Amino acid sequence: MEAEKTQHMHEHHDHEHEMMTGHIKPEQGQQGESTEELEYRSLMKKWWLAATVSVPVILVSYPNLFPGLRELLPMGSQQLWWARLIMGILALFVVIRSGGQFFVGTWEGLKQRSANMNTLIATGVSAAWLYSLVALFWPQIFPRPEMADVYYDVTTVVTALVVLGSALEVKAKGRSSEAINKLVALQPQTANVVRDGKEVKVPLEEINIGDQIIVRPGEKVAIDGTVVSGSSAIDESMLTGESIPVEKNEGDEVFGGTLNKTGSFTFKVTKEQKDSALANIVEMVKQAQGSRIPVQKVVDQISSIFTPGVIIAAILGYIVWYDFGPQPGWVYALIVAVTTLIIACPCALGMATPMSLTTGIGKGAENGILIRSGEALQIAQKLRTIVMDKTGTITEGKPSLTDIVPLGKFTEEELLLISASVEQGSEHPLASAIVEKAKEKGLTPVKSEGFNAIPGHGVEGTVDGKMIYFGNLKLMKEKGIPLDGFNSYAASMADQGKTPMFLAINGEAGGIVAVADIVKKDSLSVIHELKSMGLEVVMITGDNERTARAIAKQVGIDQVLAEVLPQHKAENVRRLQEEGKKVAMVGDGINDAPALTQADVGIAIGTGTDVAIEASDITLISGSLEGVVRAIRVSRATMKNIYEGLFGAFIYNAIGIPIALGVLYPFTGILLSPLVAAAAMAFSSLTVVLNANRLKQLKLKFN
Amino acid sequence: MIQMNWFVTVVGLLLIGVIAWYFWGPKKGGSLAETNASGFQEAKILVKNGYNPSRIVVQSGKPVRFEFTRIETGACDGMVIFPGFEKSATLPAGEKVIVDLPPMKTGSYDFTCQMGMFRGKIIVKN
Numbered sequence: 001m002e003a004e005k006t007q008h009m010h011e012h013h014d015h016e017h018e019m020m021t022g023h024i025k026p027e028q029g030q031q032g033e034s035t036e037e038l039e040y041r042s043l044m045k046k047w048w049l050a051a052t053v054s055v056p057v058i059l060v061s062y063p064n065l066f067p068g069l070r071e072l073l074p075m076g077s078q079q080l081w082w083a084r085l086i087m088g089i090l091a092l093f094v095v096i097r098s099g100g101q102f103f104v105g106t107w108e109g110l111k112q113r114s115a116n117m118n119t120l121i122a123t124g125v126s127a128a129w130l131y132s133l134v135a136l137f138w139p140q141i142f143p144r145p146e147m148a149d150v151y152y153d154v155t156t157v158v159t160a161l162v163v164l165g166s167a168l169e170v171k172a173k174g175r176s177s178e179a180i181n182k183l184v185a186l187q188p189q190t191a192n193v194v195r196d197g198k199e200v201k202v203p204l205e206e207i208n209i210g211d212q213i214i215v216r217p218g219e220k221v222a223i224d225g226t227v228v229s230g231s232s233a234i235d236e237s238m239l240t241g242e243s244i245p246v247e248k249n250e251g252d253e254v255f256g257g258t259l260n261k262t263g264s265f266t267f268k269v270t271k272e273q274k275d276s277a278l279a280n281i282v283e284m285v286k287q288a289q290g291s292r293i294p295v296q297k298v299v300d301q302i303s304s305i306f307t308p309g310v311i312i313a314a315i316l317g318y319i320v321w322y323d324f325g326p327q328p329g330w331v332y333a334l335i336v337a338v339t340t341l342i343i344a345c346p347c348a349l350g351m352a353t354p355m356s357l358t359t360g361i362g363k364g365a366e367n368g369i370l371i372r373s374g375e376a377l378q379i380a381q382k383l384r385t386i387v388m389d390k391t392g393t394i395t396e397g398k399p400s401l402t403d404i405v406p407l408g409k410f411t412e413e414e415l416l417l418i419s420a421s422v423e424q425g426s427e428h429p430l431a432s433a434i435v436e437k438a439k440e441k442g443l444t445p446v447k448s449e450g451f452n453a454i455p456g457h458g459v460e461g462t463v464d465g466k467m468i469y470f471g472n473l474k475l476m477k478e479k480g481i482p483l484d485g486f487n488s489y490a491a492s493m494a495d496q497g498k499t500p501m502f503l504a505i506n507g508e509a510g511g512i513v514a515v516a517d518i519v520k521k522d523s524l525s526v527i528h529e530l531k532s533m534g535l536e537v538v539m540i541t542g543d544n545e546r547t548a549r550a551i552a553k554q555v556g557i558d559q560v561l562a563e564v565l566p567q568h569k570a571e572n573v574r575r576l577q578e579e580g581k582k583v584a585m586v587g588d589g590i591n592d593a594p595a596l597t598q599a600d601v602g603i604a605i606g607t608g609t610d611v612a613i614e615a616s617d618i619t620l621i622s623g624s625l626e627g628v629v630r631a632i633r634v635s636r637a638t639m640k641n642i643y644e645g646l647f648g649a650f651i652y653n654a655i656g657i658p659i660a661l662g663v664l665y666p667f668t669g670i671l672l673s674p675l676v677a678a679a680a681m682a683f684s685s686l687t688v689v690l691n692a693n694r695l696k697q698l699k700l701k702f703n
Numbered sequence: 704m705i706q707m708n709w710f711v712t713v714v715g716l717l718l719i720g721v722i723a724w725y726f727w728g729p730k731k732g733g734s735l736a737e738t739n740a741s742g743f744q745e746a747k748i749l750v751k752n753g754y755n756p757s758r759i760v761v762q763s764g765k766p767v768r769f770e771f772t773r774i775e776t777g778a779c780d781g782m783v784i785f786p787g788f789e790k791s792a793t794l795p796a797g798e799k800v801i802v803d804l805p806p807m808k809t810g811s812y813d814f815t816c817q818m819g820m821f822r823g824k825i826i827v828k829n
Contacts, residue, residue, distance in 0.1 A: 111755070112755065113726060114753060115726055291789060292786050296819075303818070307726075308722055319712050323708050
């Protein structure tokens with residue numbers, strides 16, 4: 001029996017589904033409009049109808065207030081009665097045409113034994129209309145004639161305002177998810193693929209892994225791949241938030257959706273569209289926007305009982321006012337009940353968190369910050385301590401040449417050329433830093449002979465007939481090179497975290513070449529900014545104390561955890577947590593994964609490895625440390641925004657409903673009109689949405 | 704007029720009772736998900752100012768597949784969220800959207816719209 005029922009239901013769904021796909025989709029396709037725009041336009045039509053009809057309805061409801069009308073439609077006259085009857089019919093028309101969705105929504109809800117905002121509005125509007133009908137046709141049942149007033153203005157104005165509120169809400173909501181739409185729209189629809197030696201324009205879905213795609217200046221990269229020939233600068237700001245174009249050469253990765261600026265190149269497709277970086281980002285942002293933050297649990301509890309609760313409150317209000325209120329009881333009781341139904345706004349309550357979350361996470365994504373969930377965002381806002389890995393996070397992560405100090409008759413340039421020449425055969429990372437620097441300066445290293453690497457010491461070889469030793473102090477001592485106190489230069493360099501190397505030419509000291517893993521350009525300003533945001537910054541590294549201290553000093557970090565083995569990083573994070581602090585760990589590599597997981601918020605930096613991204617709560621797509629500041633800013637701002645929205649919605653309902661119920665009446669004689677209630681209701685939910693949209697104006701950059 | 708007061712009070716209180724029972728009272732039934740060839744228990748859910756059906760009975764220990772079709776354009780239910788599974792899906796109007804859930808233990812799990820106004824329940828039985 002049960003199965004039969006389900007089967008029947010499925011058939012019913014299929015039928016309806018066919019109807020719908022046959023209806024909505026082509027319309028969307030033809031006009032290129034989103035459902036949101038369609039919804040907005042349809043709601044605006046409804047608003048204009050309701051608003052237009054509301055004008056004569058208000059006039060006829062209160063003819064006494066308008067000179068001229070007062071004489072034309074005197075109270076109690078036959079003309080007024082007819083005018084009101086016409087208004088009643090017009091109001092019914094408005095309720096059906098502009099407010100039909102309230103009734104449909106109510107009915108759909110009732111079938112599932114649930115109530116929603118539609119239920120409240122539909123009940124309130126119909127109560128006002130029915131009361132007016134009775135007042136019009138059977139005025140004799142009211143004890144006094146002024147009680148037999150009509151409230152058609154309530155039906156039309158409430159409908160108008162609520163519809164206008166929802167229209168603006170739809171519009172604003174559309175804006176809150178703009179970020180994701182922008183991301184999706186980045187991907188071009190076609191690409192120039194090389195097929196059988198010829199270049200053909202191919203739609204995106206027909207591109208396969210291994211295809212070669214040609215990209216010219218000004219074109220977008222269609223999909224992820226590796227450059228096989230040519231070079232260019234690519235604007236990756238849409239993914240990373242970094243505005244400076246990135247140099248791409250053979251072997252470099254390119255990403256779908258990024259913009260080619262200067263050169264032409266060909267790349268080989270390495271990923272399917274659904275696995276591309278852009279697709280991953282879009283999916284992650286979507287999931288995060290739909291995630292729940294812990295504070296929402298309370299809200300969920302409230303909203304699940306809210307609507308029936310309001311209906312019950314309205315009925316109780318009716319009873320109390322009828323039994324104990326002033327005469328005429330009918331009228332007061334009705335106004336109180338209707339006002340209560342109308343003023344209650346479950347929407348504002350329910351919307352506050354998701355709206356701000358969607359906007360905030362979208363804002364982050366636009367700036368190259370991927371926040372995995374609402375929970376990560378909530379914790380990020382409470383952070384006290386930021387632990388940063390040194391290598392690759394604070395520093396560039398690879399050595400580069402920092403100083404050349406001539407000690408004899410050779411110039412800086414000569415020293416660079418000689419050291420590059422002797423080192424070009426070496427595979428040591430320090431060597432590549434020197435060779436790179438020489439190339440940068442336009443120097444071509446010459447061939448060296450008799451190259452020999454002396455482990456733990458340095459290298460030796462012959463360049464241009466000169467005998468060269470290039471290495472540390474130990475090597476110089478062993479080879480008996482007189483240093484004549486030049487050693488102090490080297491010592492001061494070491495104090496700065498650099499690795500000094502001596503260059504001996506034909507048995508004489510030629511100069512010192514220093515190499516260091518230099519700090520990133522923005523590390524100092526970022527750390528300064530983090531401190532001024534009230535955060536404690538700790539550096540963690542496997543390096544020795546001396547180098548660590550030197551780097552820490554350069555960037556203004558006071559707390560250093562040096563000589564920490566990779567597997568002990570998580571342990572150190574845990575110890576900080578035990579002090580009762582919320583700790584974020586910023587790191588890049590696989591080594592940091594356990595610490596990223598241990599931290600309250602793990603922030604993976606750089607395009608990094610997938611492992612680090614998996615382990616992290618926040619991913620900074622660009623390598624810039626500035627992303628840490630941005631991530632914390634966006635989290636703080638979003639959480640503040642959520643609390644504002646929730647607080648506003650709670651306070652609004654907590655104050656609005658009792659006032660609507662008339663608690664102020666015994667003391668002040670104040671009783672809300674349903675019209676005011678409708679305006680307040682529409683305004684309150686709109687405020688929440690607009691407040692969330694304020695987040696889009698948030699400035700995340702700081703220098 | 705006193706009788707009238709009694710009448711209004713009694714009718715009002717009765718109405719409150721009916722409302723409380725109707726919306727909050729124990730709900731029974733639900734539609735049974737069917738197991739398809741690939742081992743998924745499938746249920747089609749129509750989204751229109753709520754979920755229809757809103758109570759879906761599935762067996763424990765078997766994966767579940769929901770097919771949502773939203774047949775209205777209102778902004779409220781454009782997203783469905785499964786808070787217990789860290790899962791969510793956007794539901795474009797008129798499109799079928801598949802949501803797969805892992806096998807579950809007996810009990811009940813909620814799914815809601817983004818604002819938590821529209822609610823559905825997955826009832827997992829042995």
